[in-house]
Amino acid sequence: MYRYIVTRLLLAIPTLAGAAALVFVLMRLIPGDVCVIRLGAGGSHVDPASLAACRQQLGLDDPMIVQFLHFLWSYATFDFGISMWSGNPVTHEIAIRLPVSLEVAVLATVIAILIAIPLGTISALKENTWLDHFVRVVAIAGIATPSFWLGIMSLVLVLDITFLATGHAWRPPITFVSFWQDPLGNLAIVFLPAITVGYRYSAVTMRLTRSAMLEVLREDYIRTARAKGLLEQIIVNRHALKNALLPVVTLIGIEFAFLIGGLVVTEQVFNLNGIGRLLVQAVQNQDNVLAQALVMLVVAVFVFANLVVDVLYAWLDPRIRYS
Amino acid sequence: MYMRTGLWAAGLGLAVAIAAVPAGAQTPNRGGTLTYMIPADAPPSFDGHRETTYATVHVGAPFYSVLIRVPPDNPASTTEFVCDLCTEMPKPTDGGKTYTFKIRQDVKFHDGAKLTAQDVATSWNYIVFPPKGVSSARVSFYEMVDKIEAPDDATVIFRLKRPTTAFLPALADPYTWIYKKETLEKDPHWYEKNILGSGPFKFVAYEVGQSIKGARNPDYYHKGQPYLDAIEGIFADKQSVRVEALRGDRAAIEFRGLPPSARDQLVKEAGKDIVVQDSDWNCGNILTPNHKKKPFDDVRVRRALALAIDQWAGAPALAKIANVRTVGGIVFPGSPLAATKEELQQIAGFWPDIEKSRAEAKRLLKEAGAEGLKFELLNRNVDQPYKYVGTWAVAEWKKIGLNVEQKVVPTGPWFSNMRAGTFDVAMEANCQSVVNPVLDTGKYLPHTVYPENYGGYEDQKSIDLYEKMQIETDLAAQRAAMRAYEKHTLDTMTHEIVLPYWYRIVLARSYVKGWKISPSHYLNQDLANIWLDK
Numbered sequence: 001m002y003r004y005i006v007t008r009l010l011l012a013i014p015t016l017a018g019a020a021a022l023v024f025v026l027m028r029l030i031p032g033d034v035c036v037i038r039l040g041a042g043g044s045h046v047d048p049a050s051l052a053a054c055r056q057q058l059g060l061d062d063p064m065i066v067q068f069l070h071f072l073w074s075y076a077t078f079d080f081g082i083s084m085w086s087g088n089p090v091t092h093e094i095a096i097r098l099p100v101s102l103e104v105a106v107l108a109t110v111i112a113i114l115i116a117i118p119l120g121t122i123s124a125l126k127e128n129t130w131l132d133h134f135v136r137v138v139a140i141a142g143i144a145t146p147s148f149w150l151g152i153m154s155l156v157l158v159l160d161i162t163f164l165a166t167g168h169a170w171r172p173p174i175t176f177v178s179f180w181q182d183p184l185g186n187l188a189i190v191f192l193p194a195i196t197v198g199y200r201y202s203a204v205t206m207r208l209t210r211s212a213m214l215e216v217l218r219e220d221y222i223r224t225a226r227a228k229g230l231l232e233q234i235i236v237n238r239h240a241l242k243n244a245l246l247p248v249v250t251l252i253g254i255e256f257a258f259l260i261g262g263l264v265v266t267e268q269v270f271n272l273n274g275i276g277r278l279l280v281q282a283v284q285n286q287d288n289v290l291a292q293a294l295v296m297l298v299v300a301v302f303v304f305a306n307l308v309v310d311v312l313y314a315w316l317d318p319r320i321r322y323s
Numbered sequence: 324m325y326m327r328t329g330l331w332a333a334g335l336g337l338a339v340a341i342a343a344v345p346a347g348a349q350t351p352n353r354g355g356t357l358t359y360m361i362p363a364d365a366p367p368s369f370d371g372h373r374e375t376t377y378a379t380v381h382v383g384a385p386f387y388s389v390l391i392r393v394p395p396d397n398p399a400s401t402t403e404f405v406c407d408l409c410t411e412m413p414k415p416t417d418g419g420k421t422y423t424f425k426i427r428q429d430v431k432f433h434d435g436a437k438l439t440a441q442d443v444a445t446s447w448n449y450i451v452f453p454p455k456g457v458s459s460a461r462v463s464f465y466e467m468v469d470k471i472e473a474p475d476d477a478t479v480i481f482r483l484k485r486p487t488t489a490f491l492p493a494l495a496d497p498y499t500w501i502y503k504k505e506t507l508e509k510d511p512h513w514y515e516k517n518i519l520g521s522g523p524f525k526f527v528a529y530e531v532g533q534s535i536k537g538a539r540n541p542d543y544y545h546k547g548q549p550y551l552d553a554i555e556g557i558f559a560d561k562q563s564v565r566v567e568a569l570r571g572d573r574a575a576i577e578f579r580g581l582p583p584s585a586r587d588q589l590v591k592e593a594g595k596d597i598v599v600q601d602s603d604w605n606c607g608n609i610l611t612p613n614h615k616k617k618p619f620d621d622v623r624v625r626r627a628l629a630l631a632i633d634q635w636a637g638a639p640a641l642a643k644i645a646n647v648r649t650v651g652g653i654v655f656p657g658s659p660l661a662a663t664k665e666e667l668q669q670i671a672g673f674w675p676d677i678e679k680s681r682a683e684a685k686r687l688l689k690e691a692g693a694e695g696l697k698f699e700l701l702n703r704n705v706d707q708p709y710k711y712v713g714t715w716a717v718a719e720w721k722k723i724g725l726n727v728e729q730k731v732v733p734t735g736p737w738f739s740n741m742r743a744g745t746f747d748v749a750m751e752a753n754c755q756s757v758v759n760p761v762l763d764t765g766k767y768l769p770h771t772v773y774p775e776n777y778g779g780y781e782d783q784k785s786i787d788l789y790e791k792m793q794i795e796t797d798l799a800a801q802r803a804a805m806r807a808y809e810k811h812t813l814d815t816m817t818h819e820i821v822l823p824y825w826y827r828i829v830l831a832r833s834y835v836k837g838w839k840i841s842p843s844h845y846l847n848q849d850l851a852n853i854w855l856d857k
Contacts, residue, residue, distance in 0.1 A: 031743075032735025038367055039375050039460060040738060040775070046375075048774045050458050057458075085367050086531070087515055096531050152563070171571045174557055174564065175533050271564040273364075273532035281364050281560075286735045 001314070005307065012303045019299040020075060020292070024068055027288045033060055034084045034286045058084050071292065080296075085287040093278065093290060094297060100176055101274035103186075104193050104266070105259035109252065111198030112205055117248070119202075120209025121241060124217060135206065142203025151196045151269035158192065174271050193270045197263060201255050208251050212244035219243075242316055249316065253309035254302070261298035351837060351854035356553040359850075360565040360577040364558055365532045368515035371498040372450050373458045377579055377844050378558075380497055382535050384848035385554055386433070387500035387520035390424060390443055390479070391491070393757060395852050398841030399602060401658045401758040404495045408443060408521075409479075419486025419796060422494075424479045430544045432503055433525045444473035445504040447481075449511065457511045464493045464762055486796055492759035497845045523549035523851035532558055543851070550837065550854035569597065569830055575855070576831035579844045580604070582646055582707050586828050598833045600840040603648065604825035605655045605763070606754035608712045610700075611819055613746055615779035623691040625817040628748070629672030630684035631723040636677065637715055638823040645711035648826035653764045653809045656824060657842060659798060660760040660805050670814040672821075684723045697726040698747035703737040712822055713750050741777040749777060754825075756845035760805065761793050767812045767819055778818050785811055785818070 035054035040046040055061050059070070074081055080090045123135040155172075162170035172188050179186040216222065217240055225235045264276035275294065282291040314320045363378035371383055391412065394405045406412060409424040416423070430438040451468050453459035467490055470482040483490060500520060506513050518526040523545070524537035537554045557574060559565050566585050568574035570593060589597045612619035612628060619625060634650045642648040652670065654661040667673040674680040688694050702713040710731060717727045727748075732740065740746050755763045768789055770776045788811055792804035812818050829840050834857040841847045 030733075030735055031739030032737075033739075036738045036742070037734050046775050047460055047463050049462060050373075050460050053456075053458050057456075086365065087368060088531075093531070155567075169571065171567070171573065174559065174568055174573055175530075268561045269563070271559050271561065273558075277364070277532075277560075284733065284735075285367075 001311075005311070008307050008310070012300075012307075015303060016296065016299060017072075020072065020296060021068075023292050023295040024071055024288075027283075027286070027291055028064065030283075030286060032286055034058065034288070035060065037285055038085065075296070080293045081289040083282075083287055083290045085282070085285045085290065090290050090293040094275065094293065097273055097275050097278050099178065100190075100272050101260055101263060101267075101276065103179070104190050104197065104263060104272065104274065105256060107190055107194035108198035108201055108259060109256050111194055112201035112255070113252065115198070115202035116205035117209055117241075117245075120206040120248075121213055121236065121244075123206070123210040124213030124244075125236065127214060132210075135210070139203040139206040139210075142199050143207070145200065146265075147196055147200055148265045148269055150199065151193065151266055154192050154196055155269075172270070176273055189270070189272070193263070193266050193272060196269075197259065197266055201259075204255070205248060205251055209244065209248050212247050213240060216240045216244040245316055246313060249312050250309050253305040253312075257298070257302040257305040260301045261294060349836065349856065351550045351852075352856060353550050353854070354552050355855040355857070356555060357551050357576070357835070357850065357853055357855065358555045358557060358574045360568055360574045361535075361556045361558050362560065362562070362565060362577060362579045364560045369518050370512075370515040371500040372446075372453075372502075373460055373515065374498070375460045380845050380848050381578060382529075382556060383500065383518060383520075384497060385522055385524040385537050385549075385850045386518050386526050387522045387849070388430065388438070389495070389497065389499050389501065390447070391495050392497070393495055393841060393846050395847055395849070396839065398839055398847040399657070401655065401842070404491050408438070408501060415486070417482075420483045422481040422483075422490070424481075426477050426479060427544055428477060430521050431542050432521045433519055433540065434503075436503065436505075438501065438503075438521050439476035440473040440479045441476060442504045443479045443501050444471050445507055446501045447471045447479070447499070449502075449507060450499055454511065461493075461496060461498065464496065485794065487761065487793065488796055488798075488801065489759055489761035489793070492757045493762060495757050497756055497843075497848065523849055524551075524554055527553070534558065545851060549851040551850065554850055569593075569832065572596075572832055575835045576829065576838070578829060578848060580646060580827040581830055583643060583828065586830060589830055596833050598831055598835075599828060600831070600838075601826060601828045602840045602842055603651075603656055604646070604754075604827040604844075605756070605758050605842045606752060606825040607651070608647075608709065608822045608825075609751045609753055609766075609819050610716060610822065611741075611749045611751050611776075611778045612817075613744060613748065613777075613779055614818070615744055616747060618691060618693045618696065619747065621691045621693070622816055623687040624693050624696070625820075626671050626814075627684040627687040627691075627693070627723065628720065628725075629813070629817050629820045630674070630680045630687070631725070632672055632716060632719045632820065632822075633677040633680075634673055634823060635675065637719065641708075641711060641715055641823065642826060645708040646825050646828065647708050647712060647823040649824045651824045652821060653767055653812060653819075654760045654805060655755075655758045655763065655842065658758050658760050660802050662806065662809060666806060670810060671817060672813065681723050688723065688725075695724050695726060698728075700727050700729045700748050700750060701737065701740055701746040702729055702731045702750040703752075704731050704733045708825060709750055709752070716750070716822070744777070744779050746777075751777065756843045758842055764789070764792075764805070764808065767808075780816075780818055782816060782818065785816070 035051050039050055083090050083093050119135050123132045126132045159169040172192055173185060176189055177185045222235060222240055225239055261275050261279055263274055264280050267274040267277040279294045282294060361378060361381045366376060366378040366382050367374055369383050371379055389407045390409055391404050392407050394400060394403050408427055408430060410427055413422050413424055426440040426443055432438055448471050449457060450459050451465040467483050467485060467487050468481060469484045472480045502514055503519060523540055523543045525540050527536040527538050529535045535556045539549055539552050565577050570589060586599055612625045614620050638648060638650050649656050652662040652667050668675050700713055700717060703709045713729050717729050720727045741749050753766045765773050766776060768776060768786060769781050772786055788808040792801055792808050795801035795804050834855050836856050837852040837854045
């Protein structure tokens with residue numbers, strides 16, 4: 001197993017290098033540059049000398065190959081560079097935002113698992129009953145509902161309910177506080193975004209749990225277990241669910257990795273200063289250094305999440321052995 | 324509520340409708356914290372000399388002093404300037420070429436060091452003549468400055484190459500913060516990441532993408548000010564977040580400006596708890612035909628594009644949904660140098676009879692062999708007001724048989740296409756801070772003289788007319804010269820098509836007093852005169 005993990009980690013290097021090359025080229029295919037945006041986005045006069053000085057300072061005048069080699073070398077030496085927009089180290093920019101995105105992602109994942117696995121299982125066990133239909137409607141609605149709409153509606157709902165109940169509309173705070181500073185204040189900020197994201201996330205997971213459970217419940221070994229007179233609870237929990245969870249775990253891993261950089265809309269709606277919003281800003285500002293670092297972060301999270309999922313497979317299904 | 328007709332009288336100033344009780348009628352309360360929204364994610368840096376975004380001004384202005392400024396109690400004035408660090412506005416000597424400022428002796432930086440004329444002169448020298456490796460975004464504004472000296476700790480002298488009416492407005496630029504000489508000379512990049520000024524508020528804390536906080540400067544030299552104990556600016560790029568913050572009274576004001584829909588919604592819901600201040604904005608969209616591409620090299624085609632647009636009917640209709648309102652020429656409508664309505668109506672694209680105008684447009688297109696012309700309008704991916712105005716222009720052109728597709732791209736590609744000349748017609752913007760018609764109208768000069776003109780034309784006559792206007796110091800003569808330059812630019816050659824000026828709508832909770840709107844979101848942002856009536 002350890003050898004497998006080390007091999008997977010080594011194989012991640014060409015994956016990361018390939019992703020690095022791709023993001024480097026893609027960022028430079030966008031016409032314009034950070035200096036033009038920085039000096040002229042307001043619509044006022046752009047001084048040519050300032051523009052030239054800015055480009056020289058940021059190395060934008062260097063040939064593309066020089067920029068690429070510099071980029072590769074800096075990553076090889078774990079120097080992720082300085083943001084072209086703010087002048088701060090990108091590690092600093094990311095470190096400020098990562099806890100916000102991570103907290104929402106973890107909370108959303110917990111919410112999704114708590115909703116999806118029980119409901120998906122019940123839906124499969126009660127196939128084609130009103131309960132199954134109801135769960136499926138809830139799941140399809142979750143998949144079909146845009147998260148920005150759901151975010152706004154959840155805010156409106158909370159406003160209305162608290163107003164009707166107390167005569168005073170409760171609104172979540174607009175600036176972030178960490179959980180360690182103010183646990184209640186922190187939860188007041190992240191709870192609604194986590195619910196919003198978690199619902200959509202749970203809907204996808206619920207559908208997969210149901211279909212995986214249905215498939216497993218039709219397997220011969222389940223029939224055998226039932227024939228042996230095993231308790232239904234044991235059949236479901238010990239034999240069916242554990243096997244059905246294999247694809248579900250894969251999905252949860254991928255979705256979690258996606259949440260780290262993919263909460264763009266939710267972060268905008270709830271004014272969360274997270275990684276998704278930072279990535280959008282970096283691309284809008286054509287801050288290549290920061291955008292590259294963020295994409296690489298997301299790629300690294302995906303690679304790591306996939307590895308964790310593969311390791312979990314072995315735990316869930318003892319027949320799986322890695323060598 | 325909105326005044327329109329009065330705008331056309333030269334020197335009248337801005338149409339400012341203030342729903343609040345005039346601040347002068349009440350004695351300011353002291354204390355409290357002003358929470359305001361900053362419509363940005365974060366400024367690129369804190370260095371006003373280097374940056375051009377309003378995010379830097381909205382963040383930094385409360386912490387800094389400037390030499391002169393627009394009057395905080397009348398920021399709508401386009402001709403009046405008052406001292407901040409100087410003791411009185413100087414009378415120019417040496418035939419208008421020398422301005423001697425006496426500097427206040429009671430000013431301290433927030434670290435306790437005394438501010439002297441040396442700090443003022445050094446800051447200005449870094450702005451006007453930046454040393455190698457130092458970026459100054461407004462060097463071209465001060466092309467008329469020959470030398471800046473501080474013969475003693477109380478005097479700063481600006482020596483100009485020639486007298487010009489553009490100098491004082493340029494000197495009142497809101498980004499020209501006074502830094503500490505010692506710090507600046509030790510590390511000119513220090514102010515990019517740090518704040519140390521002598522303004523009404525002392526810097527307390529900054530959280531990237533979240534907020535900036537300041538506390539009252541007890542040593543502030545304008546006695547009695549600031550009224551507030553503290554300020555907190557909250558960053559929110561998303562408009563819905565800012566509107567919601569105002570509605571929920573979690574923020575008291577947003578200074579940049581919100582669209583009419585937000586105003587109508589908030590006023591409807593919050594009633595008298597929300598007050599509105601609005602003003603013409605020293606920003607506007609311009610349509611730039613690419614003279615290097617056929618058939619836009621033909622003045623008849625360019626003229627037809629201008630004649631097709633019904634500015635007089637379009638502006639009030641657009642004002643209901645977009646941040647635009649007043650029809651104007653190349654000069655901001657509130658300026659004494661601006662064209663009157665009657666003068667504008669002599670120019671192509673501003674004729675009062677739109678049927679006659681469109682008939683002439685069709686005739687010109689036929690004559691130029693460009694009937695049913697198909698082309699692309701390059702526009703920026705910004706809703707307010709770019710896309711609204713762009714959609715309107717496309718619809719207007721359709722009325723003379725043109726087939727126009729609007730290509731909306733993000734800011735980077737928008738700039739890049741304009742700079743590379745890879746467009747047919749571009750929707751540009753000309754957005755300035757202090758109303759300074761002489762500098763502001765430089766935008767309409769050929770690219771060889773003004774690098775940020777993307778029309779791709781050469782026109783010596785245009786340069787000559789601008790030069791004549793620029794060196795004129797007599798207001799009436801300068802106004803006449805401006806009309807000639809405007810007529811040539813918009814009518815005779817139709818190098819550009821000026822669309823209705825933007826309209827600034829600032830919403831605030833009704834307890835915010837003392838602050839008055841200006842024609843620019845860059846101006847009057849030190850917050851010293853704001854107080855809270857609660």
